[in-house]
Amino acid sequence: MLRLDQQLGRPVLVEFWDFCRPNSLRTLPYVKAWHERYAAAGLRVIGVHSPGFEPSRDNAAARAAVARLGVEHPVLLDPELEVWNLYENLGWPARYLFDQRLTLVDYHYGEGAYAETERAIQELLGIERDVVAPLRPEDDPDALIAAQTADQPGAYSGPYEAGAVWAVLDGRGEVVVNGRPVAVEHPGAYPIVVHERHTEGVLDLRVGAGVTCHAVCFTPGVVGV
Structure with missing residues (x-):
C-alpha cells in the first residue's frame, strides 16, 4: 500500500477526484501532465478516488475508469470516504x-489555479x-466567466446557463439530448452539450431503457468570446 508517511524526501501532490464528477474530469489532464513532467524529478502524484455518486462507489468501475482515462499515477480507492474524512476534504476536485518534509504548502478546491x-x-x-x-x-x-x-x-x-452540460449516467443504452442520441457504454460523466462560450439554452433530456441518470451538471464558459 502506498502511504504518505513513506514519501519523505520528495514532494507529494494528493488529488481527490471522482470519475463521475465533470469538474474532476476537466482537472485530470493537468494532473496527468504534472505526473508526466515531474515524476522523474521526484514528484509523487497520488490520486484519491472518493465517490460522490453511486456508480463511482463500485471499485471495479473505478478501476475501469482509471484505465479508460489513461491515469498512470497511483490511485487510492476510497469508497467509504475514509481518506476524505481524514483530510476533512470539502469537495471535488x-x-x-x-x-x-510532508508539510502542506499549497492546496486548492475546485477547478482552476493550475499555473x-x-x-x-x-x-x-x-x-x-x-x-x-x-x-x-x-x-x-x-478569462471572464459567468456563473x-x-x-x-x-x-x-x-x-440553463453554462459553457457545457454533462450527465452522470449508469447502465448501457442511450439518452436523447435535444433530439440527438448519445450512447451510454459505461458509468461516468458524459458531456452531452458543449458550447464555445457561456450560453443560455434549454435542455430536453430523455433517458432510454437500461440507463439511469443520477444528475445533470453544468460547467462554466467564457463570456464575450
Whole structure:
C-alpha cells in the first residue's frame, strides 16, 4: 500500500477526484501532465478516488475508469470516504501539495489555479520551465466567466446557463439530448452539450431503457468570446 508517511524526501501532490464528477474530469489532464513532467524529478502524484455518486462507489468501475482515462499515477480507492474524512476534504476536485518534509504548502478546491499549483511544484523541485498552457479558454486566468446553473439531481430538463452540460449516467443504452442520441457504454460523466462560450439554452433530456441518470451538471464558459 502506498502511504504518505513513506514519501519523505520528495514532494507529494494528493488529488481527490471522482470519475463521475465533470469538474474532476476537466482537472485530470493537468494532473496527468504534472505526473508526466515531474515524476522523474521526484514528484509523487497520488490520486484519491472518493465517490460522490453511486456508480463511482463500485471499485471495479473505478478501476475501469482509471484505465479508460489513461491515469498512470497511483490511485487510492476510497469508497467509504475514509481518506476524505481524514483530510476533512470539502469537495471535488481538491489537491494538496506537500513538500519533502510532508508539510502542506499549497492546496486548492475546485477547478482552476493550475499555473499556481505547477509553479509551486517547480519551486519544490528547483525547476524552471513554462507551465502547461490553458487547455480551454475558461482556464485562462484572465478569462471572464459567468456563473453557470447549479447542478441538478436526476434527469433534469429545462433552462440553463453554462459553457457545457454533462450527465452522470449508469447502465448501457442511450439518452436523447435535444433530439440527438448519445450512447451510454459505461458509468461516468458524459458531456452531452458543449458550447464555445457561456450560453443560455434549454435542455430536453430523455433517458432510454437500461440507463439511469443520477444528475445533470453544468460547467462554466467564457463570456464575450
